[in-house]
Amino acid sequence: MADVLERADAQGAAAVTAQDKLKVIDCDIHPSLHARADLYPFLAKRWQHHLETYGGHLRTPFTSTTPYPRSSPLLARRDAWPPSGGPPGSNLAFMRQQHLDPINIEFGMLQVLDLLVVSQQNQEFGSALQRAINDWQLECWSRPEPRLKPSILVSQDHVEAAVAEIERCAATGNYVQVNISPRANEPLGRRRYWPLYAAAQAANLPLGIHVGGYGGHAPTGGGWPSYYNEEHHSNAHSMAAQLTSLIIEGVPERFPRLKFVFIEGGFGWVPAISWRMDKHWQRFRDEVPHVRRPPSETVRERFWFTTQPIEEPEHAGDLRAVIEWIGVDRLLFSSDYPHWDYDDAHSAFKIPLTDAERRKIFNGNARAVYALG
Amino acid sequence: MRIDCDIHPGLEGTRATLLPYLDAHWQEQVTSRGIDGLDLTSYPTTMPLSCRPDWRPERGKPGSNFALLKAQALDGLGASYAICNVLYGAQAAFDPYLAAAFCRAINDWIAAEWLAREPRLRASIVVPMQAPDLAVEEIERLAGDRRFVAVLVLVQGETLLGRRHFWPVYAAAERHRLPIAVHSGSQYRTAPSSIGWPSYRLEYYIAEAQAHQAQLLSLILEGVFGKFPGLKVVMMESGVSWLPAFMWRANKTWKGVRVEVPWVDRPPADIMRDHVRLTTQPFDAPPAQADVERLIEQIGSERMLLYASDYPHWQFDGDCAIPQGFPASLVTRMCRDNPLETFARLEAPA
Numbered sequence: 031m032a033d034v035l036e037r038a039d040a041q042g043a044a045a046v047t048a049q050d051k052l053k054v055i056d057c058d059i060h061p062s063l064h065a066r067a068d069l070y071p072f073l074a075k076r077w078q079h080h081l082e083t084y085g086g087h088l089r090t091p092f093t094s095t096t097p098y099p100r101s102s103p104l105l106a107r108r109d110a111w112p113p114s115g116g117p118p119g120s121n122l123a124f125m126r127q128q129h130l131d132p133i134n135i136e137f138g139m140l141q142v143l144d145l146l147v148v149s150q151q152n153q154e155f156g157s158a159l160q161r162a163i164n165d166w167q168l169e170c171w172s173r174p175e176p177r178l179k180p181s182i183l184v185s186q187d188h189v190e191a192a193v194a195e196i197e198r199c200a201a202t203g204n205y206v207q208v209n210i211s212p213r214a215n216e217p218l219g220r221r222r223y224w225p226l227y228a229a230a231q232a233a234n235l236p237l238g239i240h241v242g243g244y245g246g247h248a249p250t251g252g253g254w255p256s257y258y259n260e261e262h263h264s265n266a267h268s269m270a271a272q273l274t275s276l277i278i279e280g281v282p283e284r285f286p287r288l289k290f291v292f293i294e295g296g297f298g299w300v301p302a303i304s305w306r307m308d309k310h311w312q313r314f315r316d317e318v319p320h321v322r323r324p325p326s327e328t329v330r331e332r333f334w335f336t337t338q339p340i341e342e343p344e345h346a347g348d349l350r351a352v353i354e355w356i357g358v359d360r361l362l363f364s365s366d367y368p369h370w371d372y373d374d375a376h377s378a379f380k381i382p383l384t385d386a387e388r389r390k391i392f393n394g395n396a397r398a399v400y401a402l403g
Numbered sequence: 404m405r406i407d408c409d410i411h412p413g414l415e416g417t418r419a420t421l422l423p424y425l426d427a428h429w430q431e432q433v434t435s436r437g438i439d440g441l442d443l444t445s446y447p448t449t450m451p452l453s454c455r456p457d458w459r460p461e462r463g464k465p466g467s468n469f470a471l472l473k474a475q476a477l478d479g480l481g482a483s484y485a486i487c488n489v490l491y492g493a494q495a496a497f498d499p500y501l502a503a504a505f506c507r508a509i510n511d512w513i514a515a516e517w518l519a520r521e522p523r524l525r526a527s528i529v530v531p532m533q534a535p536d537l538a539v540e541e542i543e544r545l546a547g548d549r550r551f552v553a554v555l556v557l558v559q560g561e562t563l564l565g566r567r568h569f570w571p572v573y574a575a576a577e578r579h580r581l582p583i584a585v586h587s588g589s590q591y592r593t594a595p596s597s598i599g600w601p602s603y604r605l606e607y608y609i610a611e612a613q614a615h616q617a618q619l620l621s622l623i624l625e626g627v628f629g630k631f632p633g634l635k636v637v638m639m640e641s642g643v644s645w646l647p648a649f650m651w652r653a654n655k656t657w658k659g660v661r662v663e664v665p666w667v668d669r670p671p672a673d674i675m676r677d678h679v680r681l682t683t684q685p686f687d688a689p690p691a692q693a694d695v696e697r698l699i700e701q702i703g704s705e706r707m708l709l710y711a712s713d714y715p716h717w718q719f720d721g722d723c724a725i726p727q728g729f730p731a732s733l734v735t736r737m738c739r740d741n742p743l744e745t746f747a748r749l750e751a752p753a
Contacts, residue, residue, distance in 0.1 A: 214598070217599050217600070217602070217606070218598070245598065245599060247594045247597050247598065248593040249597045250563060250593075250597065250614065250621075251594065251595040251610060251611075251613065251614035251617060252593070252617050253562045253563050253593055254563070255563055255621060256621075257624050259663055262656050262660065263616075267596055271595075274606050274609050275598060275606060279602060299649070303609070303612075306644065309688075310605055310609055311605065313451055314604065317603055342654070351694075355694070
């Protein structure tokens with residue numbers, strides 16, 4: 031914090047003060063299991079046994095770590111390990127102390143990555159896990175800490191089970207969105223996934239798409255990269271490709287009340303992909319007659335983007351241009367707590383924002399998207 | 404002076420065009436097995452993008468008529484030079500010997516039937532990246548012919564271009580002052596992005612931009628430009644407007660995890676400004692001129708863009724391929740100085 035204050039000019043310092051008073055809605059917080067047994071109260075014996083015997087089955091080479099070694103153990107900030115033990119994000123009291131209270135969090139959206147239920151190859155197992163994870167979020171996080179809002183996490187590739195899970199959870203009235211992976215077996219615009227969108231729309235829940243997962247495809251159009259550096263960057267490319275897929279397949283038009291939230295993909299790429307879609311849509315219109323208007327218009331009305339990892343232009347002022355190109359109404363603050371590339375609400379934006387902009391990005395936009403009252 | 408860095412002469416087919424340039428073995432193979440129709444799936448010749456309506460010949464494939472190409476791309480657009488990039492599918496074959504034989508034939512055909520007939524034409528060497536040693540052989544075979552000014556590869560291949568098995572190709576290219584031209588188009592080995600195979604060609608074409616970005620990351624992070632400091636890479640038909648935001652994210656991610664690639668000793672954007680060039684059609688930019696100007700400023704260099712028409716692809720109408728909103732100083736550089744610096748084998752006219 032001292033470092034940030036030293037760097038801030040007078041206007042920046044004033045903004046920090048204003049920020050201190052602003053209640054923040056954080057659209058990306060990762061709670062973590064302390065141990066797999068945390069799930070057992072919510073998981074049938076048959077699947078407990080499966081988990082212990084066979085473990086997860088993901089399309090990656092290693093059983094117990096990610097294919098690209100990350101920059102820190104469990105992706106975490108080095109100071110995020112709870113003093114009482116357990117992995118980062120597993121201790122509610124420590125999360126309150128380190129993140130929720132000092133950042134003045136009004137609401138936080140839970141995004142669960144444990145066991146990657148979205149990508150489990152054994153779909154029956156995946157369905158049992160998603161149910162357990164969704165119950166665990168509610169019982170172990172949201173009930174004891176009502177600021178934390180659970181998401182209905184479903185594996186998009188077992189559509190039937192996912193729809194049933196959306197309906198089961200939505201009926202409780204406790205969940206704020208439906209979460210799926212941008213790395214599915216097929217692009218998310220394709221028809222096989224439409225029943226999910228129908229269910230989310232019927233439940234009046236936005237569709238959250240959080241980076242990550244293993245869909246079996248190489249992370250790039252040119253094959254498998256060598257480095258985490260490339261794999262990390264490819265998350266933004268996945269998001270740009272899914273934005274394209276959803277719009278060019280006509281999903282927003284087919285589900286006119288559904289809202290789309292892209293989570294942890296950053297947002298600097300949004301203007302360029304919007305211009306590119308518009309430019310080439312003109313040339314290919316007779317291939318996609320169901321897309322009736324310029325894709326950029328749909329982006330500006332139906333899609334929202336969380337801000338982390340925050341864009342850092344070489345000249346800080348260029349962030350202003352990017353925000354104007356996207357529209358300040360489309361951005362939702364997120365921290366990614368407790369991960370290594372965490373964004374601090376006080377210092378993430380390296381340009382002065384007006385009070386109105388700040389209120390939108392850090393609170394108002396998310397309040398409206400998630401109907402938080 | 405105006406150097407058009409990306410035009411596409413059309414190749415009618417293996418039997419119709421390449422037979423005289425294949426050896427006896429491949430002539431027999433092509434004939435007896437009917438090895439033909441290798442037009443890339445990325446560019447069906449009949450779709451609107453593949454040929455501007457007023458450039459489409461009455462007969463034959465887009466760009467295949469010499470007189471039309473001369474009248475439209477050279478005289479019509481005022482090109483002092485134009486660099487031919489042939490997109491017939493030799494680069495996408497699975498059989499590495501077939502690929503090498505077809506690449507040889509394509510290169511000999513372009514030299515005999517295009518370069519020899521028109522002094523303003525230059526060409527990129529088509530190489531079989533399926534077998535990097537054979538790609539090096541092909542570069543060495545043609546390196547003495549100064550009309551070949553680049554090495555052409557597809558942006559979506561079997562493995563990312565930074566990988567070590569391709570380095571002998573870059574050593575040969577650097578030795579002969581040939582930039583690597585990375586052109587849109589796919590071998591169709593992997594899906595165009597991490598999300599899988601899209602339904603529409605429109606999605607595929609939009610995704611080419613991300614494929615170009617992934618290749619730049621690969622080339623930079625694997626250390627290709629440190630190993631080959633004289634090498635330049637030209638992203639062709641890649642689009643341009645993604646460049647600033649891509650540079651920012653590349654810098655940011657590198658700052659965060661540079662411990663993984665300690666040989667990358669400066670920000671990726673700086674490396675791009677020194678080694679990477681992009682052709683300007685299609686220019687997938689914002690509609691307002693003021694925003695184009697902002698975008699150009701964000702690129703932060705007047706050396707990166709190269710004028711190109713992408714003839715006969717339908718990227719613009721009228722007779723000026725220079726996008727609106729470019730400052731005059733940039734236009735001069737992108738039409739003349741930047742191409743001459745990038746394609747070092749092009750002679751500046753007296």
